[in-house]
Amino acid sequence: MKQTVVLYPGDGVGHVVPMLELAKVFLKHGYDVTVVLLESPFKSGDSDSGSAVVERLAASNPSISFHLLPPIPAPDLASFGKHPFLLILQLLVQYNERLESFLCSIPRERLHSLVIDMFCVAAIDVCAKLGVPVYTFFASGVSALSVLTQIPPLLADRQTGLKEMGDTPLEFLGVPPMPASHLIKEMLEHPEDELCKAITKGWERNTETMGVLVNSFESLESRAVQALRDPLCVPGKVLPPIYCVGPLVGGGTEAVERHECLRWLDAQPEQSVVFLCFGSKGSFSAEQLKAIAVGLEKSGQRFLWVMRTPPTTQDVSKYFEKRAEPNLDALLPDGFVERTKDRGFIVTSWAPQVDVLRHPATGAFVTHCGWNSTLESVAAGVPMLCWPLYAEQMMNKVFMTEDMGVGVELEGYNSGFVEAEEMEAKVRLVMDSEEGRQLRARSAARKKEAEAALEEGGSSRAAFVQFLSDVQNLGEKSRVK
Structure with a gap:
C-alpha cells in the first residue's frame, strides 16, 4: 500500500513552485503526493480562481494530486x-479546520x-491533535534559516527595535557578520510591534516541527548547516534535524514553441548576455528604469531585460494586483530601444527564467536575490549581480557575496537607488575583467557541487533518504507506545 504525503505550500507562486519540485522527489521514492492549496485572499480582476489554478497545475503535473480547501x-x-501579511496569518489559522477535515479523509x-511551508506553521496544531508527523519545508536557504532561528532570543532581551542599530553588524552562528x-x-521594529511579534513567532515555530527540509545543498552553506546542529545555536532549545535536499529547481519549460527571447539568445555568442529579472513582485520607479538603461547602454554588453511597469501606488492592497505591460517609449531614454536593438532584448511580461539561465549565451544575472532565483543561477553556473529588494533578500546578498562567492553587489540598493554609473561598472566587472573571470570560475564550481549533491550517493540524495528513515522510525516508536 502506497503512503500519501501531503504538502501544504500556502499562498504565492514563490512557495508553490519549489514545493512542486519537492513533490517530484517524493514521487521518485514511491509515495503518492497531494498538494493542498488555498484560494488566494487577494484578488485582482484578471487573476485566476483557485480552481483554475488547480486545473492548470494538475494539467502540467499529472502525477501529483491537488486539493483546494x-x-x-x-x-x-x-x-x-x-x-x-497579518491577514494571511489570520486566515491560515482559520483554514486549520478545513485542513483537519481533509487530513481525516485519508486513512x-x-x-x-x-510537510508545511515556512508560513503555514498554524498547521502544526492540527498535526499535534491528529498525531500526524509534521515537517517544515523552508523554501529559502540554510543561512537565512540560521539567522531567523537566532533572532527571537535576540529580540526577547531587547527593550527597543533593531532599526536604530542601522548598519551595525550583528554576529550570528554560521554566517558572516x-x-x-x-x-x-518588519523584524527591525519594536519587539512589541504586532507584525514584528507575529513574524518572530512564525520563525520560532518553523523549528518546532519534527525536522526541516531545506531547498539547498550542504556544501553551498556548510557553515550554516553546522550552526543549526550546534547546541549553542539557540541556548536551551533543541533544534530538529535539518535536511538539505536541494537544489530543487524546475526542469525548464517544454512549450511547443520556444519563447522568442530564447530564440534571440540562440543568435548570441556564448556567455555574452547579461540577464536582468527581478521576480514576480520586483519593480522600479521610472527614474530607476532610466538609470538601468543608461548603465546597460554605456557598458556596451548584450542584455536580456525582463521589465515591469512601475507601481502606481504605495497602497498595500494593490501589491497583489497584476500590472499592465510597460510602455517602453515612455519609460526608457529617448532612442534607447532603437540604439540597442542589435544587442538588447526586452521582455515586457514573463520569461522562462530557468531556460534563460541554462542557455549557453547567458553570462551574468542581475537578480533581486530571491532564493529560487539564486538557486536557479547557482545550478546553471551563472554569476550574479545582487540587487536585493525585500523580504530576506538583503540577507541572501550577504551570503551570496561573502560566503558562497557567486555574486557581487550593486551598491545603492540599500538607499533605494542604483546609479547608472554603478550599473555600467559592475556589468563591465562581471563580464570583462579578471575579477569577473574568477567569479565565473567559482560559479562554475558551485554548479558542479550542485550536480554532485543530487547524484546517486550525493549529499542531498542521502539527506532525503535519511529523512524518510527518520519518519519511519518515528512511526514505529509511536506504534510501540
Missing part, C-alpha cells in the same frame, strides 16, 4: 487596517506526513 469568505482588506495508516539593516524589514 473550501474557501473562507474573502476578507475586506481595506477595512482590515493592518499589514496584509491514518496511509498518511505518511504533512550581518548588518542589522539587512534583516527582514
Whole structure:
C-alpha cells in the first residue's frame, strides 16, 4: 500500500513552485503526493480562481494530486487596517479546520506526513491533535534559516527595535557578520510591534516541527548547516534535524514553441548576455528604469531585460494586483530601444527564467536575490549581480557575496537607488575583467557541487533518504507506545 504525503505550500507562486519540485522527489521514492492549496485572499480582476489554478497545475503535473480547501469568505482588506501579511496569518489559522477535515479523509495508516511551508506553521496544531508527523519545508536557504532561528532570543532581551542599530553588524552562528539593516524589514521594529511579534513567532515555530527540509545543498552553506546542529545555536532549545535536499529547481519549460527571447539568445555568442529579472513582485520607479538603461547602454554588453511597469501606488492592497505591460517609449531614454536593438532584448511580461539561465549565451544575472532565483543561477553556473529588494533578500546578498562567492553587489540598493554609473561598472566587472573571470570560475564550481549533491550517493540524495528513515522510525516508536 502506497503512503500519501501531503504538502501544504500556502499562498504565492514563490512557495508553490519549489514545493512542486519537492513533490517530484517524493514521487521518485514511491509515495503518492497531494498538494493542498488555498484560494488566494487577494484578488485582482484578471487573476485566476483557485480552481483554475488547480486545473492548470494538475494539467502540467499529472502525477501529483491537488486539493483546494473550501474557501473562507474573502476578507475586506481595506477595512482590515493592518499589514496584509497579518491577514494571511489570520486566515491560515482559520483554514486549520478545513485542513483537519481533509487530513481525516485519508486513512491514518496511509498518511505518511504533512510537510508545511515556512508560513503555514498554524498547521502544526492540527498535526499535534491528529498525531500526524509534521515537517517544515523552508523554501529559502540554510543561512537565512540560521539567522531567523537566532533572532527571537535576540529580540526577547531587547527593550527597543533593531532599526536604530542601522548598519551595525550583528554576529550570528554560521554566517558572516550581518548588518542589522539587512534583516527582514518588519523584524527591525519594536519587539512589541504586532507584525514584528507575529513574524518572530512564525520563525520560532518553523523549528518546532519534527525536522526541516531545506531547498539547498550542504556544501553551498556548510557553515550554516553546522550552526543549526550546534547546541549553542539557540541556548536551551533543541533544534530538529535539518535536511538539505536541494537544489530543487524546475526542469525548464517544454512549450511547443520556444519563447522568442530564447530564440534571440540562440543568435548570441556564448556567455555574452547579461540577464536582468527581478521576480514576480520586483519593480522600479521610472527614474530607476532610466538609470538601468543608461548603465546597460554605456557598458556596451548584450542584455536580456525582463521589465515591469512601475507601481502606481504605495497602497498595500494593490501589491497583489497584476500590472499592465510597460510602455517602453515612455519609460526608457529617448532612442534607447532603437540604439540597442542589435544587442538588447526586452521582455515586457514573463520569461522562462530557468531556460534563460541554462542557455549557453547567458553570462551574468542581475537578480533581486530571491532564493529560487539564486538557486536557479547557482545550478546553471551563472554569476550574479545582487540587487536585493525585500523580504530576506538583503540577507541572501550577504551570503551570496561573502560566503558562497557567486555574486557581487550593486551598491545603492540599500538607499533605494542604483546609479547608472554603478550599473555600467559592475556589468563591465562581471563580464570583462579578471575579477569577473574568477567569479565565473567559482560559479562554475558551485554548479558542479550542485550536480554532485543530487547524484546517486550525493549529499542531498542521502539527506532525503535519511529523512524518510527518520519518519519511519518515528512511526514505529509511536506504534510501540
